[in-house]
Amino acid sequence: xxxxxxxxxxxxxxxxxxxxxxxxxxxxxxxxxxxxxxxxxxxxxxxxxxxxxxxxxxxxxxxxxxxxxxxxxxxxxxxxxxxxxxxxxxxxxxxxxxxxxxxxxxxxxxxxxxxxxxxxxxxxxx
Numbered sequence: 195x196x197x198x199x200x201x202x203x204x205x206x207x208x209x210x211x212x213x214x215x216x217x218x219x220x221x222x223x224x225x226x227x228x229x230x231x232x233x234x235x236x237x238x239x240x241x242x243x244x245x246x247x248x249x250x251x252x253x254x255x256x257x258x259x260x261x262x263x264x265x266x267x268x269x270x271x272x273x274x275x276x277x278x279x280x281x282x283x284x285x286x287x288x289x290x291x292x293x294x295x296x297x298x299x300x301x302x303x304x305x306x307x308x309x310x311x312x313x314x315x316x317x318x319x320x
Contacts, residue, residue, distance in 0.1 A: 197221075198258075199280055199287075201265040204245040205250040210270035216284060217277035217303045219275065228256055229307035236304055261288050264297065279305040 204212035219230040226237040228245060235254055238246035243253030259265060265274060276284060278299050285293060287295045293300070 199283055200230070201255075201257050201259055201274075203266070203270075204252060205240070205255055209242065209315050210267040211272055214266060214269075214270075214274045215270065215276070215303065216274055216298075217280055219256075231255075231303055232306040232308055232310050254255045255277045259284065259287055269298070273297060273299045275301045275303075275312065277301065277304075282299065 197218055197220050199216065201214065201216055202219070204213040206212075215231065217230060221228050227248075228235045234248045235256060236246035236248050237244065238253070240246065240253045243255050245254045245256045246252070247254065252265050255267075257265075266272075274295070274297060278300050281293055281300060285291065
């Protein structure tokens with residue numbers, strides 16, 4: 195499994211103002227499945243999303259990080275929650291010294307990747 199820093203935003207029910215996170219994810223080799231914060235997402239093309247939560251069907255936008263602009267959609271509002279462990283890596287990526295706290299909320303995100311639970315669930319369907 196590949197582990198990297200990504201942007202995750204809930205789209206279902208929120209349009210561009212859903213809760214958003216920057217944190218470490220695990221991905222399958224093909225990147226069709228992404229695991230983050232006890233959720234598993236599969237590549238899915240929706241109206242405003244590119245991934246779907248495997249267990250509850252909610253749609254998310256998941257992407258790499260932008261270096262020179264906000265990771266939120268231009269019409270989106272609300273703070274982006276960022277994993278405390280990811281702050282230094284994110285600042286290095288965007289070439290800044292401090293995190294603008296008017297745009298971000300620093301939180302602790304546990305590394306809970308539901309790979310086994312989701313695989314068991316998917317195999318039971320087949």
